Amino acid sequence: MYHNNHCEGFQCEQRMLEASLGEEGGELGVLDRLVAWMRQRSLFVLAYGTGCGAIEMRPLMTSRFDAERFGIIGAATPRQADVLVISGYLAVKTLKRVIRSYEQMQEPKYVIALGSCAINGGMYWDSYNTIKQVDHYIPVDMYVTGCMPRPEALIEGFAALQEKIKRGEPGGFQRYRENIDWYKGNQRRVLGDNMPPDYTYDWYHAGGTA
Amino acid sequence: MHVILDALAMIGLSYVMGFLFYGFYRQFSARVQRRWGPSIWQNFFDNMKFLLKSETLSHGPMFFFGPMIIAAGAITTVLFVPFLKDSDWLQGFSHSGNLILIVYLLVVGPLGNALAVGSSGNPFGVMGVTRGLTRLMGLEVPFFLGLALVMLQHETTSVHAIMAAQDGIAQWNLFTNPIAFMVILLPFIASQNASPFDVVGAPVEVYAGPRVEFGGRLLGVLMTQNMMMTIAKLVLVVDLFMGGATNIFILIAKAFSLFLLTAAISLAFPRLKTEQTVDFFWKVPLGLGVLGVVATVWFPWGA
Ligand code: SF4
Numbered sequence: 302m303y304h305n306n307h308c309e310g311f312q313c314e315q316r317m318l319e320a321s322l323g324e325e326g327g328e329l330g331v332l333d334r335l336v337a338w339m340r341q342r343s344l345f346v347l348a349y350g351t352g353c354g355a356i357e358m359r360p361l362m363t364s365r366f367d368a369e370r371f372g373i374i375g376a377a378t379p380r381q382a383d384v385l386v387i388s389g390y391l392a393v394k395t396l397k398r399v400i401r402s403y404e405q406m407q408e409p410k411y412v413i414a415l416g417s418c419a420i421n422g423g424m425y426w427d428s429y430n431t432i433k434q435v436d437h438y439i440p441v442d443m444y445v446t447g448c449m450p451r452p453e454a455l456i457e458g459f460a461a462l463q464e465k466i467k468r469g470e471p472g473g474f475q476r477y478r479e480n481i482d483w484y485k486g487n488q489r490r491v492l493g494d495n496m497p498p499d500y501t502y503d504w505y506h507a508g509g510t511a
Numbered sequence: 512m513h514v515i516l517d518a519l520a521m522i523g524l525s526y527v528m529g530f531l532f533y534g535f536y537r538q539f540s541a542r543v544q545r546r547w548g549p550s551i552w553q554n555f556f557d558n559m560k561f562l563l564k565s566e567t568l569s570h571g572p573m574f575f576f577g578p579m580i581i582a583a584g585a586i587t588t589v590l591f592v593p594f595l596k597d598s599d600w601l602q603g604f605s606h607s608g609n610l611i612l613i614v615y616l617l618v619v620g621p622l623g624n625a626l627a628v629g630s631s632g633n634p635f636g637v638m639g640v641t642r643g644l645t646r647l648m649g650l651e652v653p654f655f656l657g658l659a660l661v662m663l664q665h666e667t668t669s670v671h672a673i674m675a676a677q678d679g680i681a682q683w684n685l686f687t688n689p690i691a692f693m694v695i696l697l698p699f700i701a702s703q704n705a706s707p708f709d710v711v712g713a714p715v716e717v718y719a720g721p722r723v724e725f726g727g728r729l730l731g732v733l734m735t736q737n738m739m740m741t742i743a744k745l746v747l748v749v750d751l752f753m754g755g756a757t758n759i760f761i762l763i764a765k766a767f768s769l770f771l772l773t774a775a776i777s778l779a780f781p782r783l784k785t786e787q788t789v790d791f792f793w794k795v796p797l798g799l800g801v802l803g804v805v806a807t808v809w810f811p812w813g814a
Contacts, residue, residue, distance in 0.1 A: 336563055343556040367546035369537070372553055380568065380726030383560070407727035408565040 333469060340383075340409065341466040342372045344459065347382035347406070349399055352389020354416040354449045366452045373459055379405040384462070387441075389449070390418035390425050391432040393491055400488060401497045403439050410474050411442040411466070413458055420444055437487045440473030513599075518590055521603050522739070525589045525746075528763065529738025530554040532745075536774050543778050554738070561731030568726055570631040577627020578725070578732045584619030585736035588743045591616060594762060596674045596755035609668040610658060613747065617702070620740065621647060624721050631724040639721040642785050643711040649792030650698035650708070656800035657695035661751050663807050664688050670750050677754035685752045690803035692752050694796050699748060699773065701788070703741055706777030710785045745769055 346368075348358045361368040362375060376382035379402040387399060403412070414435050417423035422433035435441055442465065445458035466472070477484055489496060534551035541548020569575070590603035591613055621643060628636040661684060665673050677683050685692050701708035711721065725733060745766045749755065753769070756762035783791065 336559075339556045339559045340563070342550075343553070343560040345557075364544050364546040367541070367548070369541065369549050370547040372549055372556060378723050378726075380724065381722075381730060405568075405726075407567060 334467075337467050337469045341463040344371075344373045344384050344411075344463070345376035345382045346373055346384045346386055347376050347379050347402065348386050348388065349402065350388055351391050351395050351399070352416065352418055354389035354418070357449050357452050357455060358386060358388055358415075360452045361455060366456065368456060368459070371456070371459060371463070379403075380407065382406050383409070384411045384413060384459075385439075386413045386415055386455075387419050387435055388415040390416075390423065390428075391435060393430050393432065396432050396438060396488070397492055397495060397497055400439060404497070408474050409466075409472055411462060411472055412439055413443045413445060413455075413462060414441045415445045415455060415458075416450060417446060417448045420446065423448055432491065438484065438491075440476045440484070442473045517600060518603055521589055521594060521601055522586060524594070524601065524759070525739045525742040526735065528742045528766070530558060532741070532767070532770050533738060536770075539774055540778055554734075558731055558734045558738070561734060562728055564727035564731070566727035566729060568724065570724065573626055573630035574724070575729070577623045577630070578729045578736075580623030580626065581620050582732050582736040584616060584623060585740040585743065587619070588613065588616045589739055592743050592747050593670055593674070593750060593755070594746055595759070596671070596750075596757060598757065601759075605670060610662060610670055610673075611668050613670070614655060614658065617744075620736075628721045628724070633724045635723045636721050639711050639723065643721065645785050646701060646708065646711060646788050649789035650701045653694050653792055653796035653800050654698035654702065656797070656804065657691045657698070658751075660688060660691035660694065660800070660803050660807055663804070664691070670747075674750050674755035680754070683752060683754045688752075688803075688807070690799055690806065694800040694803055695748065695752075696773075697796050698792065699744065700777060701792070702744065703773065704737075705773060707780040707783050708788050709777075709782055710788060742766070 348355065350358065360366050361373070368374070373384075379385075383406070385399070385403055385406065391399060403410070412435075414420060418425055418431070419435045419441075422428070422431065425431045426433065432438060443458050443462045445454050447454055450458075531551060533554040534549070537553060538548045538551055591605055591608040593603070593605035594601035624643070625640050628640045661673060662668050664684070664687070665676050667673060673684075680686075697708075700706075704711060722730060722733060746762065748769060749762065749765045753765050756765055
């Protein structure tokens, strides 16, 4: 794909990431497909304004970009949210709050990581107190690249997430549930004794959907 | 059999009308703000999504029963408001109830709310409930005074009799008793939690207020009952002031025009503070209401 001449560099990567998005979800039943379709039409967003990327989230709700036409609205609390947007660099201290917010969200839930800081540390790659790869601590469903990404890019990310939900692909929350020990181990490595309380995730160990 | 079908039809109709009206409201406000806005089905999608989410939180049995009490209150209210006049259908149990009963049923919602939020112990929720009860203090008195004016005018508490008395458009209480309509209109907007009086659920101030702890299915139940309750109240005002409706289309048209009026008012005015709300209600609608009582008792022009 890299040797094609219709795209170059990150465009090819983007295309590879999105290549599977257009396909029909053959494995879902009619009812499941209906449910998935309604789910993707209604995404309540918990905007976790951790870094400078947060600046680009506000215009989404304004008249100019109007994310509400895709069914995307801000949620008041984590309990009512479907999508957690981590906008930028995460300090170790903030990570704890993000984990708690994430664990309070009701399933199905999704995470969008916004900006290069959330992907690989970005310009804070050698900082002593920021998290380099958010994906090691909570499961990320969709990355939006850029430093900082334009609101259009974020809308594109949301649209891709909607495609993913519509096709009924397993979301990050399932990965979190299955690999809870790995995630908790990673979290413990950076947070040490300062872990969030057990009761926000102990039902994952119970195995049920509760 | 008829009763069961009828009740189901009323519940279904109020739900469908509820989400379409709210969907329209969101479109309408989007157009006012010069953007496209969500589709008219958006509220249905939101509601379904919440009903299909998981619910892992619990704060004891009351946290679960609170929304159920509220929803039961809403469904009962729907069933006691006659949707059509001179018809066998869409009557529910309205023949065995009257306006006073409906007034009681309207209070079940806030009660269940207070119970559920109290057991969750979330400070924002408690703040929301406090705001709600303060606002209730302001809006209940003028609201009941307006209803009392209508009852006085017709000397009956039966919604059916009041509907039957308004034959033509000239006999609508909207025109024969405009003071009562004005007295009711503003508390009516407040009881629907619409814009100038929406301190209770103010999203960025108290994080959805009473609903702050509710996430998955319980929030879905709360949304459903809210939509049904709105329709019940709209239909009640249509019955009392606009002569009811003889078929569903007239009902929808009348309820919709009333909804359009309240929506326009709430889009034009920004949110008032709690004490401003109470001040306002104790001055303007209540003053008008007292005037109206004096006028109705001493100069009965309505009859
Ligand atoms: S990616 Fe850039 S804009 Fe985003 S948080 Fe990092 S430094 Fe800021």
